[in-house]
Amino acid sequence: MPERARKIRVSCVVNGEAASFEAYPMARLLDVLREELKLTGTKEGCGEGECGACSIEMDGALVNSCLVPALQAQGAKIRTIEGLAIGGSLHAVQQAFISHGGAQCGICTPGMILAAVNLLARYPQPEGTQIREGLSGNLCRCTGYMKIFESVLAAVRQGETRA
Amino acid sequence: MRAYLPAYEMETPRDLAAALRRMASEPGVWKPFAGGTDLMVLLEAGKLPHKKFLNIWNLAELRGIEVSPEHVTLGALTTYAEVQRHEILTRDFPLMCRAAAETGSVATQNRGTLGGNIANASPAADSPPALIVYDAEIEIVSARGSRWVHYASFHTEYKKMNLHAGELVRRIRLTRTHAGWKQYFRKVGTRRAQAISKICFAGAARMEAGRIADVRIALGSVAPTVLHAVRVEKLLRGQRPGSAILQAAQDALSAEIAPIDDMRSTARYRRHVARNLLAEFLEVLAA
């Protein structure tokens, strides 16, 4: 058997709280979030950085967590879908996805919502093309994207685009 | 996730000098790891034979974009997102921004780096043709020192390059001599976003009195490495862009490229489209 690398200890902030875990240095951040921190809201759809179901925010930037090695999460500030609602209060984008049909089977939804929230943080009043482009790294097989766009626009109209 | 994770090691050197010393201490053993958007895909497929990596993501010496009157110099860790946000690059090096915007998605653009893209040496990468058009030079450093290389001659064969064990790419320098040049970039992919290129064409020309005074043309996905179409450039210099020179230029391009059939497209398609993109480029120059 090949020599076993040691697991490392990583400390970071996840959804506003200090988090600490042990993992192989090149374990995927996706797996660490799901298995060590029990945050199963972030999903695996492809394992190759194509579908965006594993999207999270890392130091404010949208990234595919299936492509981030655990070691590089050291000291990072991470937000997953579980960190979006505050108290029991849904973010406007989450609320809009429910009322405007943005979620069907729901597997792309956590990544899609984070991508939308991240987009609105950068472009609070996005045009149609900006929404389409901003979400082009998140694949949805169910909706044809129409109601996802409508949900994002509904959230914008609500005026609430807290990051 | 097919890799046997316990076999993989990664360390974080505290600065560039430490990274280079580590790489020199065991030649060929430690490889730099930046944003991971290429290497992690290989890892997940169980196809990453190399096992020891140095996390260079936080090395400040590899970041930052410097602007001087002659050059714009980008740290190797400059991400595609950073390229698109930079005012001077947007204004004076639009092909870099176009290439960055069409690479992957928002998420991959936040993590993919120019240095990583260069070292990964995929002939289908989108930024290399733009780098060639802008006469890029790259600075390569090791524990023994540094050297500058013309990017146009950096790649030698498929996935082989002028980069030795213990070396890494530190900076990319673009010359600011293309202001006022007419510029053109077109990537034809499998779809309009997040697509690997089937063929990519970057071109720029300085026009004087309706003639092509100088020109740069580079293509991706038509050869084992990014292709600098020097023969086409030579033929076009001094000519008026139009139907008179088109056929000859297209024939020169056909002779210079060597596209293949692969999972995404065919050699025949790439040949046809290369000729058509050249025609489109010449139309831009004639306008």
Added chain:
Amino acid sequence: METRVIGKSVARKEGREKVTGRARYVDDLSFPGMLHGVTVRSPAARGRIRAIHFEGEIPWHEFTIVTARDIPGKNCIALLIEDQPCLAAEFVNHSEEAIVLLAHHDKYLLEEARRAVRIEIEPLPAIFSIEDSLARKEIIWGQDNIFKSFHVEKGDVDGACTGAAFVVEGTYETGAQEQLYIEPQGMIAQVSEAEGVTVWGSLQCPHYVHKALMILFGLPRERIRVVQTETGGGFGGKEEYPSMIAAHAALLARKSGQPVKIIYDRAEDMVATTKRHPSRTRHRTAVDLDGKLLAMDIDFTVDGGAYETLSPVVLSRGTIHAAGPYACPNVRIRSRAVATNAPPHGAFRGFGAPQSVFALERHLDRVAEAVGIAPDELRRRNFIREGQMLAVGQVVKEKVDMNGLMRRAFELSGFHVKRKQFAAENADGRGAVKKGIGFASFLHGAGFTGSGEEYLASEVAMEAIADGTVHILAGSTEMGQGTNTIFAQIAAEAMRLDCEQIKIVQPDTAYVPNSGPTVASRTAMIVGKLVETAGLGLLKLLTDGGFLQPGYTAADFSRACGEYVAKHGPLKSFVKYEHPRDLHWDDQKYSGDAYGAYAWAVYVAEVSVDMRTAEVLVNDFVAVQEVGKVINPVLAAGQIEGGVAQGIGFALYENVVWQEGRMVNAQMTNYVMPTSVDLPAIRVYFEEVPYGRGPAGAKGIGELPLDGTAPAIANAIAHATGVDVRRIPITAESLLEMLEPVHA
């Protein structure tokens, strides 16, 4: 008919869980002591297994290893028949066929171990095309490679062709298509003496899995339990395949004594699981001088892959839909499903109809051209009307107005204006981009064909508990299409309650009856009707017993439930499907009333073709359909929009690259589905002619959009470029070849 709740866009029942990341899909579950499982698969498309070698420096004694010998019951995944092995024993008939199963607690070591198993196979000659299968180059299944064939005949086709003003022929092909649900397939299994076999997983049809496991394990009904977890998309891809992965997980669980989880990664899911059946259709159509249909002679073949699975049913639907919504006095349809050495093809939304409808709608545009009339005029002269007979002998007994649908679709899309305008602009010749507009007119039968619903004998149960909460117990599954929400709406409407008061019980074969599979656009129309009936039945128990008076409020209802339960015990109703007596189907002649109801549609696609790169972009898409009754407007529109997106993928982007019967582009990088920037605004419009036997008049709609999207696009490309499209996907490579002369 005024409705309170039906027709409203009630929020998705499980929406909150989905947007907060709390919905639990199979890979989110973990059990104490759980092992991971992987599958070792055949490297060859056909051959005899000579030996299995366990190599490498792997601590094999730590592993649970399962082969065919470990199967306690019958080594098969039972479906229509029992020809498909669960694990290949002596022979393999397709690449990626499962041979060995491994389990271990360390999922990384498990992958290392998977790589270290070497299967030695003595190859046998394999076949990979419909042509080779029909030519019997090798016999790889049964006596003649044919899983099933149909022969439908009405009138005198050959006579009608003789002397006809025009006879137009054509051959059309469609490729395989991967369902590409974003959640890959997965199962967790646990086997114990006390409980028997239990599986949890991503699936559409819990009772299909239940039946398959009974036969695999040789256990009685009550010793097998199947639970559906939140399912991240199915589209048919999780209709039959989950039985296979459940079987594998359960065999490992049985041998190891621990719970076992198998989750496929994307690459494995793509190479090993089912895809849409590739097809070849040949048309020979006779029309008179005015373009009136005289005869349709249709030959339809689908490639079923290595085992029968559901191919006869796919063939059936494709056959019945092959002649479309047209009145034609003489029709012959000869069809067959053939075997090749590819992984078995399976259910995918549309289920045979997208294949035969593509051929028909592309062909009719060509027929119109031959006659010299506009393609819409040809349709207009032949659209079926109420009282006329469809190809398989079903007299249309509902109001149908295809002309009206077409008129509306053309108005909304600007069809006539653009048809002329684009033709003029394109004729200019110099433009780098040519535009085109095309349409398809079609129908889709909802529910199982013929006597299928009668055979399924679906059941639904309902229970109201003391506090007035109503539980719906059905085997129908939610996978994003909105089952939970519309069931709640239907029950709430029937019982005059609020949707919040209605709960859908998680499909678990220990608790819910068999409502039939969640397929065939039947869930709203057939099972929804049973929900409505069960609700009325529950009400009747309360009103008959004097617990509830007319004009009751929701609070009255809750009180009544409490009183009933206190006095009589559980308050339950139970309904079983009854086949309408006026629907007659002859399985021998394959004719009669194929479906209880049809949805009718006209779709219009506007495209632009970049002449330099042969890239096609869909610029606008209009989908008009008559669906009986829209239960939930947001959900219904979502179904059409998503279906059209899949249809656009089917037409333009989704190309399975085969090499020796194996998909080689099994990554999302290389098998390409549309992103948010590849699709136009998809504009959806509904009309409603209530279907008497559907809940509130609803018909089925889930599969409809897959039928008309690709041919509308193909016809638009033909209009834009003059290219005679015969095959999908229309890749840029194939289109460029058709556009330009070949260079040396």
